[in-house]
Amino acid sequence: MSDFELEPRLNADTLSVAELALCSIRLMNDARYPWLVLVPRRTGMVEIFDLDEADQQQLHAEIRRCAEILQDQFKPDKLNIAALGNQVRQLHVHLIARFVDDVAWPDPVWGKLPPLAYGDGARELIETLRAGLTGES
């Protein structure tokens, strides 16, 4: 979908990790939590069920793949998976590795604390996640 454009706020708040068949995989620029955002590159989508059936299946597969990478890399106590979209309507799915000793636990992460930007620390993490997701290093 050559006309797809990432919504500006999503673009500003996240860092590019990888492009899978359907989704742009982004890292939320908040070092408090390992937090991926999956954005299907389809224009005009708001709800998961706006996607056609094949894209819904692909989204499910890509969420699972990202979940496996987060579990392998971080061994979280819990995954949080959510499609909210109250603030940014462009369809996106949050996938967050949660720990019983993270700063928001056991509450959801949204709106809890201002994000803590990674700075240079993001580069190595992004490379590791990208390698896991794409099989490339």
Place this chain on the structure above:
Amino acid sequence: MSDFELEPRLNADTLSVAELALCSIRLMNDARYPWLVLVPRRTGMVEIFDLDEADQQQLHAEIRRCAEILQDQFKPDKLNIAALGNQVRQLHVHLIARFVDDVAWPDPVWGKLPPLAYGDGARELIETLRAGLTGES
């Protein structure tokens, strides 16, 4: 799965709506938002990806069915779909009809306000939702 038991807090916080092939469909007893909770009747599940592939597909189908019912009945501005499980580990999926004029908008609903129990008002809503979900009245 005859040995399945609904986690006590989920049981206390929600009202029974319907039993679909995989999930118990429950209504969160909070009149602030039309809010369904889907609980797969499988023992020991924590993450969506703990379910076998067939159950993951069935869960997806049942989330979609519930989403259609909420959209038909309430015409929400946005659906919120989330599997969190930080407080109750038994796998469950939240499906919440959100409105730009609801009391928590645009924030997520969790932890925002104490629940406002339906009282007698729940009965008619539950019957309507059950009829939509099961085709029975």
